Amino acid sequence: MKIVSRDIFVFQEKDFFSPIRDKVDYARLLVLTARKLILNIEPASITATCSLKLIVDKMSRVFFYQEDKYFSVAFPFTTIVDRRGNITLTSYAGKRIDSKNISAVIAILDNVQFRLNPSLIDFYIDPNGIESDGLFLLEEIFQFEPSYIRFDLDPVLQNGKLHPLNHLDINYSQYSTYKLGLKETITKKYFENLQNINTECSFVID
């Protein structure tokens, strides 16, 4: 089992904890996570309260922790960690993921035309831009299953069994998301084991 953790600094929180509502949001989260993983810079002196954790066992998922809110998504890249802790990421199609194509993906996602019409087929490639480096990677990302799951402790919106204080939100789209109520707050460990096929299952008992 590979486990890689990274602190999320205060100024990066908006990158990782903005709500995910569609695949474009997922793609952005994914490449920003990849950027965070491959940049192994010495720990800063400032303290961070948030973190991310990549767990590769049979599954490959990345977990994000912010106080009482945890969520995780699939991380569909091959991860190789060398002896010094440096990380190499490759997409399943074999494309090496580096700073340049990460920036290229972000450039496409931020493009005004793309935001109006998120189509890679209609995307106009500026000959002087770096976007062409990101097209294939982004196309691959769009084909993956995001498998979003979030643990929520929500005293504000709490509403009996309709919106339990502790619950899991599964999937992100409005038309497909649903909740699973929890009797009590869960630990990070429990949240991780829940999604690991190599650990014992949890049971829904109604």
Next chain:
Amino acid sequence: MQADKNPSNAEFLKKLQDYAESKKSLIYVLSSLLTDQKYSYKYAQALIVLSPKNKIAIIDYGNKPAEFNDYVEDVLEDIGSVSDKYLYRDVVGRPRQWKKTLLETEITISDDINIEALFNGLSLKDESEKKKLDLLISLFIGSINDIDRVKEEVSITALDKVKQKIQLFDGDQTRFVYQKPDKKIITIQGLSGTGKTELLLHKLKDLYISDNSSSIFFACHNKILADSLRKRIPSFFNFMKVEQQIEWEKRFWCAHAWGFGKFPNSGAYRYMCAFYQIPFYSWSPQMTFSRACTLALEDIKAKYKEGGMKHAFTYMFIDESQDFDENFFALCELVTEKNVYVAGDIFQNIFDANISSSIKPDFLLGKCYRTDPKTLMFAHGLGMGLFEKNKLRWLEEKEWKDCGYSVHIEDKKFYLSREPLRRFEDLDDNFESIRIVEIKEKYRETIISLIEEIVKDNPTVLPDDIGIILLDNDNSIYQLADILEIQIQQKFGWTVNKAYETKERLPNAILISNRNNVKGLEFPFVICVTKGINNGSSYRNSLYTMLTRSFIKSFFVLPATVKSGLTEGMKTGLKQIIDRNQMIIEEPSETEIKKIRTRFEYRLKTQSQYELMMEIFKELKVDKRHHEKLFQVAQQLDMGESDSETMRHFVKDNLKYIKEK
């Protein structure tokens, strides 16, 4: 000079002109306010003499005190109303207030007047008075500044001084905007950063409001430029307090030169075809723009053989004229009633072939207003490889002059220098505008410490005052940018704007870019980073353009190794520029010039890596089955910018190993 010469003031004007030339100072002589071009006065024998750092002098040379007094009152009233219109009044105050300290009307001129003594009598000491004066001058000549930017207080740091410097037109610029043209096509040329487009806008505004029935077309070469201009013109008009609405596509068009079949207003040529009811051709390999223009020209002439031709436009403006050829200009000349104003870059790419065209422009803007002359000189020198044994580009004396250099040749040596700029005159003479920084350990540490230094020296610096430009082409620059992003956030708490992701300039964020996304931008501080200097022409040209993006200081950062390509020659070249304000370059010998020329002409045939390698394969008779492998190796090693000689060696060397297998 706007005032008319006549026998009674000729002597005085000539003396003034000589004085201005000998002192290299800016003096304006007007008979009325230039702003808005609507002010005129009955009394004609008075002159307004304006010069920065000296009181405004209104001079009577007709000796009619009563009428002269009316004249002065009128001028003051008008300048008061103009200063109110452009929101200057809060800063400069009412004429009643400033005329005590900033105005002199008691001067008489005689034939033996001493100009130097005259100006000594007018000179101002107080900094805030000088600033007010600059603002007043800008009102007189219509070089309106954004009053929020220049503010009231006198600034202290170098950064604020340059940022808040009040911009005034120089002689050439004033003449371009206000002089009545004596021919139909007016051309204006200059280096990039000389403010050509800005001048066109001033002229445009002037023509648009002074002639209510005029129709004007502003044509650019490409769509992107036209789009950005279309956005810029309304805000410029607002800023200049133009009260008239812009009547788009009735009186005013701003589009690219060609246009699309469906939309008559989409381009200059397209509109002409619709206007004259002649066939419109769209692009095809057989139909170049030049040919389309020739055909249109013939069609129009044939149609109106018997006369009766109407004009499509009153005026036309053409920007980036270097991208057009004469057929388009001829067509424009034919369909325009009054004048065609043409602005172009003289030297957009330092490897451009004919920088001095055979036709002399009517206005040549030699001064580059963006960059300090020292930085510009060093950037030219570095870009053209002038400090190296094998120079990459050589200009003739006339070409140097057209680029705004003063040239002095002695013993086969060229002494090249540039005049100082008003924008930087408030700074110390020895302020440093360019520095070579050698990296001792890590790129990031060097860059961070440079930012620290900038912040320390300029406490008012904002994140968006700094641009970091990574010159190389390979992937490592993107990693460096990612690391810098985090460290800058940690250290300074600044957001980072990676221009290759956002494609725009963001407020309050420090900009990091590769070399492709900084066109048209300028920063007070620029940090240019490279792994090593190479000889590729596109690299050298970027090097030149990137170093000149700054208007206070450029840092040229590269590793302290032999491989970096930084030579002693470059360092001494820079030292010379700093110490003596000039470049001293040995003239290359005949054979050298020939060599430079052939290499240069070779570069002009822009070849892709593929074409270049195929040519070399052919020459070396490389077996076809090895081609693919060699391509791959070349790509892996980022050989994309190599010249043919390097590439030839590369292919030869690698071929050995491929064959041995």
